[in-house]
Amino acid sequence: MASSNGLICFTNCLLPQEDGALVEKDLWIDERRGVILDSQRTFFLRKERPDRIIDLGGNILSPGFLDIQINGAYNFDFSVYEGDDAAYKEGLHRVAEKIVETGVTSLLPTIITQERSLYPKLLHLLRPYSAPNSATLLGWHAEGPFIQLAKRGAHAPEFLMGAKEEIKSFESVYGAENLVVAEDWLMGSEATGDALGVRVITAAPEVDGVMVSIPELARRGVVFSIGHSIATTALATAAVQGGARLITHLFNAMPQLHHRDPSIIGLLGASPHLSSPSELTDLGLTKGKVAEMSFERPFYELIVDGIHSHPNSVRLAYSSYPDGCVLITDAMKILDPHLPDGVHPWRDGKNFVKAGDKLYLEGTDTLAGSVVSLDKCVRNFSRFTGCSLGEAIRCATYNPARCLGIEARKGTLRPGADADLVVLDRKGRVQSTWVAGREVWTRA
Structure with missing residues (x-):
């Protein structure tokens, strides 16, 4: 299911940081452009909220x-x-x-x-x-x-x-x-x-x-x-x-x-x-x-x-x-x-x-x-x-x-990076995989 404005918000999740920490925080992506967004900047510039919100139930949302x-x-x-x-x-x-x-x-x-x-x-x-x-x-x-x-x-x-x-x-x-x-x-x-x-x-x-x-x-x-x-x-x-x-x-x-x-x-x-x-x-x-x-x-x-x-x-x-x-x-x-x-x-x-x-x-x-x-x-x-x-x-x-030398695009959750993501449970088992903002695999 695609969102009408292209914006997706992942919520109730843990985001891995570049220092190895896990932080409870939402992540916004633009599925049309396939990139990760700065949620505050996107909200104030586009005056839009994500049309689609995905509750990850406390799982990890990793690059x-x-x-x-x-x-x-x-x-x-x-x-x-x-x-x-x-x-x-x-x-x-x-x-x-x-x-x-x-x-x-x-x-x-x-x-x-x-x-x-x-x-x-x-x-x-x-x-x-x-x-x-x-x-x-x-x-x-x-x-x-x-x-x-x-x-x-x-x-x-x-x-x-x-x-x-x-x-x-x-x-x-x-x-x-x-x-x-x-x-x-x-x-x-x-x-x-x-x-x-x-x-x-x-x-x-x-x-x-x-x-x-x-x-x-x-x-x-x-x-x-x-x-x-x-x-x-x-x-x-x-x-x-x-x-x-x-x-x-x-x-x-x-x-x-x-x-x-x-x-x-x-x-x-x-x-x-x-x-x-x-x-x-x-x-x-x-x-x-x-x-x-x-x-x-x-x-x-x-x-x-x-x-x-x-x-x-x-x-x-x-x-x-x-x-x-x-x-x-x-x-x-x-x-x-x-x-x-x-x-x-x-x-x-x-x-x-x-x-x-x-x-x-x-x-x-x-x-x-x-x-x-x-x-x-x-x-x-x-x-x-x-x-x-x-x-x-x-x-x-x-x-x-x-x-x-590609950390601006891959391996990170920085705004502007490719929205290549993997959802993991708390034991590190893959639940779903996303490439360029699109879900390409999910555990049956």
């Missing part, structure tokens, strides 16, 4: 969740392209339509290491997409091929490579047109085929040619993420000094924490004042302009399925740096809350084995992404860390939006 690392879902793998653009887009759209049942209203399709000739085609197909009844596809996350062989995980070793020609190697693999300097991440409420959108690259700083390419990638608007790496503390710190903003699935595919060289994980405990010449020299950070730049701890991803990281590790990370925590699923194509356990096909003749929220390659003990949904990650996170549900929601909304 829609953002999943910035997801490999596929609902039997579609973002990394598999079989030469048919229409079939690939159909799969993308199917994921976008179905995933709203998990509270996700924006996602960043992720492709893992593969044959290099496929990258330009896939990245072009993964430019932003939005539709009235589905989650928004923000752009792409390329995980590989510039990663460390020793920490490859489920990535195919034959496709891994170095960046010997530095930024030209990145352009050669991903396509120069996909790495031009970004302007606005998305113009208007509808994405266009020419919009670059959000771009994230996971790579290992120690791989030949990667470290020196980070500043240029950052200048072009790419979010560089440290992952699948054996970087030392000095190298990891230098990467952040150079512009790296994110750590890919913390604790996984990286060295374990060691008190003498905490490596990538140790970035969470780094001092924001690590910029004096003596400290930088001690860490070996004396090359080029790296030593002249200020240090800011990066955001870090966590897969909170209770398998990829022990609950104690999750709590330790969050306690170290709560403002940088970003919840992800790293989900594979068999993410589907309705899918039973068992053996399921992956690619190249290989199979997954799904056992609850655990997913591994058949015949091995290698974890192969996850099948956990983001709403379950939020609930697990609150339970594992002891933080409030509002604080857990922040890690799936505001924090990832800040990491990507």
Whole structure:
């Protein structure tokens, strides 16, 4: 049912704030424009009250969740392209339509290491997409091929490579047109085929040619993420000094924490004042302009399925740096809350084995992404860390939006932001999902 003047008021609800608090307050939206409103300004300027009032019965009205690392879902793998653009887009759209049942209203399709000739085609197909009844596809996350062989995980070793020609190697693999300097991440409420959108690259700083390419990638608007790496503390710190903003699935595919060289994980405990010449020299950070730049701890991803990281590790990370925590699923194509356990096909003749929220390659003990949904990650996170549900929601909304630089539009309840919303009960279970001011899914 639509309102006659386009104004909707949600009342009797708790609104998550950007600091993680939950506040009892009404929220107004304009369903015609698909945006959140400043209720006082709207009332006094338009002299109108909402035609439609929705009583949420004390439930939580949250910004829609953002999943910035997801490999596929609902039997579609973002990394598999079989030469048919229409079939690939159909799969993308199917994921976008179905995933709203998990509270996700924006996602960043992720492709893992593969044959290099496929990258330009896939990245072009993964430019932003939005539709009235589905989650928004923000752009792409390329995980590989510039990663460390020793920490490859489920990535195919034959496709891994170095960046010997530095930024030209990145352009050669991903396509120069996909790495031009970004302007606005998305113009208007509808994405266009020419919009670059959000771009994230996971790579290992120690791989030949990667470290020196980070500043240029950052200048072009790419979010560089440290992952699948054996970087030392000095190298990891230098990467952040150079512009790296994110750590890919913390604790996984990286060295374990060691008190003498905490490596990538140790970035969470780094001092924001690590910029004096003596400290930088001690860490070996004396090359080029790296030593002249200020240090800011990066955001870090966590897969909170209770398998990829022990609950104690999750709590330790969050306690170290709560403002940088970003919840992800790293989900594979068999993410589907309705899918039973068992053996399921992956690619190249290989199979997954799904056992609850655990997913591994058949015949091995290698974890192969996850099948956990983001709403379950939020609930697990609150339970594992002891933080409030509002604080857990922040890690799936505001924090990832800040990491990507889109917090004016997504992951927030600010006036003017997109009216992408999820209604949760007090235990964090999804009751309904709204995209651009329209209800697109509701629990039966």
